Amino acid sequence: MMQLTVIPGDGIGQEIMTQVLRVLKHVNAPFEYEEHAAGESALITHQSLLPQTTVDSINKTKLAIKGPTTTPVGGGHKSINVTMRQKFDLYANVRPVRSLPGVQCVCSDVNLTIVRENTEDLYAGIERMVDDDTAESIKRITRKGSERIARYAYELAQKTGRSQVAIVHKANIMKMSDGLFLKVAQEVGAKYPNIATRDVIVDNACMQLVTRPQQFDVIVTENLYGDILSDLCAGLVGGLGVVPGANIGEKAAIFEAVHGSAPDIAGQNKANPTALLQSAVMMLQHVNEQTKADAIMKALIAALSDVNARTGDLGGKGTTVSFTDAIIQKLG
Template identity: 50%
Template sequence: MKRKITLITGDGIGLEIMHAAANIIDKATNNIQWEEVSAGYTAYEKFGELLPEETIKSIERNKIAFKGPITTPVGKGFRSINVLLRQRFNLYCNLRPVKSFEGVNCLYKNLDLVIIRENSEDLYKGIEHMITDAAAESIKIITRGASERIADFAFKTAEKEKRGKVTLTHKANIMKLTDGLFLESGQKISQNYPHINFEDVIVDAMSMKLVMNPYDYEVIVAPNLYGDILSDMAAGLVGGLGMAPSANIGEDIAIFEPVHGSAPDIAGKNIANPTAAILSGIMMLKYIGEETAAIKIEDALKIVLKNNNLHTKDIGGRLSTTEFKEEIIKLL
């Protein structure tokens, strides 16, 4: 029996890159059945709402979603659909691998680390209000339960992937209660994993160190806001957001998606790089136990990326989205 997976193509280039990634997955395994639904502006134009109930029910039924980028208006307007999905399904962990690939021009070769971001609280709770016409306040929430849970996930990831060190980043020297609690929680959980090295680094220093020598790090665990910033910065070390996959993981539901945005300026032109979507699909396949298919796709992707003549425009090549997809499918 095929595994049903919710497919959300999203906005902008989402339709192109997500269908490309889904096509590749279909060539690698016959065990997936896609249930395509809408979210974002595409859904708003069709149903009058950014996150239709049909989409929510599909995710609840299937437990696994493969999601494209969704446009979020800046400033006043609609709340982020990404944040809404994470909070609705308690997807407490945002997992972002940072890996360089041969053939892709980037600052660091042979880089392989992972950033684990607490996904359910911090300033992203969105608790804010106006104090006066000239002052606004945002409330930062850090809890012991969420902090210990994400720290434990980081150590379990290190164990599973045979990584020897976990680095917790914080600003506890200034925010002694909130970030202090996050640090204290990490220190407590580290005692359950004496075979894994543990260190903590203040987030501003972490930013500098991650740029100067990222090879010093294997697993980085951070509160929501710091993790968001650091993971985007780290993507720049390996070729940009076009090379950045992610997973949002909860107790029984997980959503896999490329980190980059919807790029409406190039939507429909068939030039978008689907690599981040493909890498997110590989993560998803491994998560659901389709290891063989995941490895087949990853091996094919590595071969294509290694050949400079087979790149999309954003990484120095001339291939369209479709042509890039077809090169991977040939190898499958």
């Protein structure tokens, strides 16, 4: 058995996490669960968005599943997600994007993965006021950061049978920073001759993604571009409520729902657990429990195809609990 840190999060987090744990326990996932707090709820109970007890747990288990969290606006609070990625050096943000049966979407045949560098670029938060009227942000790109995210993307492509990696950049304008990222990624790509490499300027990538997303397999890109492209691609397949995510480093991996905490519907049995459940599927794949991951995904797709099962946000008649009941029933 493996120890797993469970972070329900804020708003609808507790509701959807409860249902995801029901599914994991039903398939006898090999985990021992220990629950810890993070986000706005943790600030209230522990006077910290990320309590030391939660940090200690992740350092011990090396594995966590996290519901949506809220970072309070104002007050100098740093994003809880950015904080966790930097604290645990979770350098790879992995966002599979695929069309799902029963989910109304712009494109019905999308199946790609975005691999986003997670620790540097403008999101490192290196800023200063030059004077009262001028603010400055430093875009920092390193060879180490570029090399390890590119290697992760190519290894993922190879492992999952993908044939192409697209390097997304703006090296035509930022010739040093993006130029370094592109150069290093291409050097890494040259070591994988069985995988085709192309480079795409980020604005063109946006246009290509909304006109013909089927041409992409794996996209590797910098932090800011990856954040934008991830949400763009989620919009193609039905929104953030149906897209999973993972933040992976050498020493820890955190799997999370990438949507918000939706406090307006918290406690109403309306929340859709699809994104968090798919993140749990990614977690099972990460720990080499592919059979269990496949079984859950098959049951989820079957439930999504049933209008009586899927939740109201997807045009269905189900609730958080009844949707999960349907998934478990289809698991047998």
